[in-house]
Amino acid sequence: MLNLHKQRWLAVLMVFVLVGITACSSGNKGGNEASSSKPPSEASGSKLVEESAAPAEHVNLTFMYWGSNDEKKAMEKMIDSFNESHPNITVKGEHVPGDYNTKMNTLMAANQLPDVAYLGDALTNKWGSEGKLLDFSQYYGDYPELQNKLKASYLYTEPGKAVANFTALEVMVLYYNKEIFEEAGVPLPPSDPTKAWNWDEFVTVAKQLTKDKNGKHPGEEGFQEKSIDQYGFSFGSDRGTYGPLLESNGAGILDESGTKYALNSPESVEVFQKLQDLIYTHHVSPDLIQQQNMPDNHVRLQTRKVAMVLDGTWALLDLTNNKKLKWGIGVLPKLKEPKTVILAGTTVVFNSTKHPKEALEFYLYHNNPEQVDLYKTGLWMPTEDKYYSEEEAIKSWTDNEAHPAEFRQAGIDYTKGYAVKSPSTAIKNWPEINSKLAPGLDLIWTNKKSAQEALDELESQIQPLVQGVYPNE
């Protein structure tokens, strides 16, 4: 039993602990407020007006972004040089590891948004159409550079109202281990989009490169599908895989009008069935569970688990850094037309910013290939038109080991002439649609249902969520 004396000490201790906790948490709160730009709240409003009336105004901006360590370092370097060359503006970068969308949603709910930030395409669309993002088209006069980007890199929520630009371009391509191809005596995947493999050619090659532990290929006598040592091809289960193939087959998630679910159209079913067949009929691809548990794509290629992978151009960075791997880049196989999709995050300026001009100045700087070295290392591709058309400009970012010779065709020509925005980027209400779509597609990837069955069943779930599409210009 506790005696009274002891209890008193306990109480005092508890008070200290509680005070400590409260102090810490309020300290954190202060830190957050200081680091994120405050939207004009009632209390601080008047004071800020006074400040902005002063002649030598100093502007503070907050920039929020995600990304790997490489990206973080590059961004920090860019921010430093921006602050140096713009003495009246101080940008504070905030790197957010982990669940970025959750963080942004929370900041939006709390009204503590940064001035400039990376944003996923779905949130960009949503907030853009709700008027939370700066409409760039109003500033084309002041900042003509805003118009110099590739057409496909703009996101519009209403015709002509550009609310964002992709931070960098990324398209889906095919990477492969060169040594595997050379040893098997198989011609390398084409890098010229006009010479893209058709599906049958692709499957034939994938079969030649798939081996079980006895070195046998699928279709040969005694081939053991349970003990495959090397797969011909591996692909993810998300829009990065089915997106380009749908485009290539003239299919879409929604129909032409953007109002009707269309994944159960014959062209679309064909895409999903072909992917399912790669796993369960041709045995050239690991199933999605094996695939999820495999290491990163560059390691898969290096360790000869897989001969070809479907991935985005951002993977160039990791592939280049893997010195044990001799890799190459090619275009995706086609169904009808050679096509790929752009799948990238955007950078936006929030309407809540008090300094739209300075924010735009930073915006134009933050992904300028002259300031950021992420282009040369392979992580990013530029959004500005000239980097795809002018010889000097092309060389400035591709003349290095991250961009092998075949990148001219499989990267630049492919992006310029054959890349369209991922269909999901243009669809309204995509996060909700995807939260129904992904579990439904699991049935295809796990061979529980045929593509036709699974996609037919999804219609009743997804159709009520369809709200149309965003304009393309």
Place this chain on the structure above:
Amino acid sequence: MERKWGILLALPAMIGLVMFTVVPVIASFFFSITDWRIGNEMTVIGFDNYKTILTNDPTFTKSLYVTTYYSLFSVPICLAIAFMIAFLLNQKVRGLSVFRTIFYLPTIVPSIASTMLWLWLFNPDFGLLNSILESLGLPESRWIYDEATAIPSIVLMSTWSVGNTVIIFLAGLQAVPAHLYEAVEVDGGSAWRKFYHITIPSMTPTIFFNLVMMIIGSFQAFNQAYVMTQGGPNNSTLFYVYYLFRTAFTETKIGYASALAWILFVIVMTLTFIIFQTSKKWVHYEGSNK
């Protein structure tokens, strides 16, 4: 004077409770009767959210089913295992403190870390569990990656971190009055009789407490889905709280998610109430006449 000190000393706790619990609870109820989506204006829409959830939301039904299924499996199994461990740890054997440490250790590991660890154990290609099955000549399992085995796998994982329950059971076991055991011994009763007629009845208050806490805990399962499965495959691990979280922060429907939270609250309250009611029949308190 004493009175004043009492209030003053309790104040920090009271302020904390009001600020971080009472106010958010009230706020969440208010949000639940609005259509608030992050970034939008909110309008009060009455109980429409509740109506939609209860009548027209297959995902809600699925997540409730998943959570109930998990709860029905994990609570009895964990309770039994924790009781067994506590019983063994209550024996007088050499190196007891070492064993106690070992069994409590998993509880100290942060939940996210242990979930990551289990992710490796469950790996269908290189995981330890499949290696064991393989060496025993048993067929391998897909564990959390298969619709049918996902929840049982997570139940298996939950048995690993029963340390806290074990501690409470252990405390309960040590409070069983020794004279009752002696009485059985005097009457020539076996060890089994001691266990069945003395240990179990004396432990019912502890079992009752742990049962309630575990049911509440199991209905709030979240980390497993968040870290390991993202609710997949085909929503087979879409725990209720994970669905709630996703609704609020991926689909940005705070109003709807708040309504989900209140429905969960009612469910857990009801369950707790039912258990409390039945407890009169099977929980024995020392000194009471029942």
